[in-house]
Amino acid sequence: MKSLWAPWRMTYIEQGKTAGCIFCDQPRAVDARAGLVLTQSAHAVVMLNKYPYNSGHLLVAPKRHVDQLSSLSPQEHQDLCETLRMSVDVLRDELRPGGFNLGMNLGRCAGAGVEDHLHWHVVPRWEGDTNFMPLVGEVRVIPQHLLDSYDRLSPLFKNVLA
Numbered sequence: 001m002k003s004l005w006a007p008w009r010m011t012y013i014e015q016g017k018t019a020g021c022i023f024c025d026q027p028r029a030v031d032a033r034a035g036l037v038l039t040q041s042a043h044a045v046v047m048l049n050k051y052p053y054n055s056g057h058l059l060v061a062p063k064r065h066v067d068q069l070s071s072l073s074p075q076e077h078q079d080l081c082e083t084l085r086m087s088v089d090v091l092r093d094e095l096r097p098g099g100f101n102l103g104m105n106l107g108r109c110a111g112a113g114v115e116d117h118l119h120w121h122v123v124p125r126w127e128g129d130t131n132f133m134p135l136v137g138e139v140r141v142i143p144q145h146l147l148d149s150y151d152r153l154s155p156l157f158k159n160v161l162a
Contacts (some may be wrong), residue, residue, distance in 0.1 A: 009040040023061040023117045030040075039157035043079035046087055046157060048150055053063075053123050056153065057096050060084050061119035069118065078148055080120075088123050090156045097124035 026035035027045045036048040040063070049057040060083055062076050072080070088100055105112040116144040144152075 001157055003160075021065060021117050022050075023063075023119060024065050027063065032152070033147070036146070036150055038150070038154055039160060041079050042082050044083040046083060047154070048146060049121070050146065052146070053101075053121075054125065055149055056091050056124040057095070058087050058091070058122040058124060059119050059139075060087055061117060066118055067116045069080040072118075083121065084120055086160055087098070090153065090160065091122065091124050094153060095124050098127050099125045101125060120158060 013147070023045060025149075026047060027037050027040055029035035032038075036050060038046045038048065038058070039044070043063055046061055047059050047061075049059050061073060062080055064072075064076065065074060069077075082115050083100070088102070091097065091100070103118060104118070104120050106118075108115055136158065
């Protein structure tokens with residue numbers, strides 16, 4: 001049997017649930033790169049997923065701490081929809097994926113890792129990115145380092161919502 005080492009995952013395993021909310025705290029951080037925050041609009045924040053399913057995996061969340069779609073104002077909903085559309089466009093133009101998974105998990109039993117703050121996942125997909133590794137090795141292969149993804153995408157999100 002061969003081993004695939006992924007020591008960076010131990011931080012995730014050991015840290016458990018951190019205090020606060022990533023969608024409320026990260027956008028306020030002084031260092032956007034360290035917080036993986038790509039851009040913000042009036043009502044939304046776009047950030048890279050710290051534990052992505054694929055390179056370029058984004059999270060789009062309302063700035064206001066809400067856990068239900070029905071809690072969004074019409075203005076927040078409109079801004080989030082436009083931010084989601086724009087995020088897909090930026091990823092399509094830059095990364096040229098074959099498709100996307102767009103989704104939201106509402107509640108723990110639905111798979112929500114952050115249950116109390118609504119957020120969408122934007123996951124670029126390429127032919128062949130689902131291979132034997134998740135099935136046999138129970139591991140995903142992410143071909144690009146997270147901060148390399150940030151450095152590549154960050155300039156494209158600058159002023160795109162302004």
